[in-house]
Amino acid sequence: MTDFDPHMVLLIFAAAVVTYLTRIGGYILITKMTRIPPRVEAALNAVPAAVLTTLVAPAFFIGGWDTKVAMAAALLAGLRFSPTVMLITGWVVVMAWRHFAGI
């Protein structure tokens, strides 16, 4: 149960190392620049929305109507209320849809 396969452990450490490199890579790059040009700054400001959108969009497009409707409802809730209310709205809608319309 708690055994360690050497190949798996090696793979996990390789994954950890590349992940750490991405997490420090931007710092190393940016400290080598003396000043940040406006376009680089505009690009940096767009990073969070651009990246997280890519984790949302495919879920919406490949998801069934249960997912699409729940995500749309959560979006509307999120524009007015807190993220927690948004999560609960998405969950309630998807469960209601599956319960009443069948999975």
Next chain:
Amino acid sequence: MGRADFFEGLKGGIPVGLAAAPFGALFGALARDQGMSLGELTLMSGTVYAGASQMVGIDLFGHNVQAWLIVLSILAVNFRHVLYSAAITRYIRHFSPVQKFFTFFLLVDPQFADTVKRGESRKPVTFAWYLGFAAMVYIPWVVLSFVGGLLGSLIGDPRTIGLDILLPVYFLGIVIGFRKRDNFLPVVIASTAASAIAYRYVGSPWHVSIGALAGVALAAALPPVKSNRKPDLATENHEV
């Protein structure tokens, strides 16, 4: 001051820790399902500490994909962190080298979002605050991965309890938290289109890097916005 900041960080991290915990448990259950041992999956959560890429990783383990391809896929999913670490540099210049080492190790999506939010609202981004926030996310993540692996078979199909909807809604919440930024809508539209097309024709996980690159490239290409920026970013709402 250090202690007060640490507790403020802990408090700020609570909603994120609560939101991440089910995914930690889900990761544990799915990893167990793909044949990882309890020790291995806990080690992965503790060392990689990156939800989406851990999910991608275990998905590929199950398909017997070559090791270098798995590592490359994890790199693709995590590539956004290069941009995160570049973006938070301005707020953590005063950290010591050892503090920076841990800062970057703990730099996950919500940690990034809240650090930027705190920096932009002119509150001091201290290492004590950062560590408090991170503790509230990291510890539940690792512990719940273990618990999820332990209970794995009991959870069954995550769809029947609606668990599958939480991850996309969670990310959607962070996205709309940035809606007051310059070029928000064009960036989101470009990333949506590029990631959906890439998902269809190139495949996962490349849609993450391709979609993100499209949005960032568009932001860099658009004429710079000469807005009189008020501290509107302080009202951005992406705690979860």
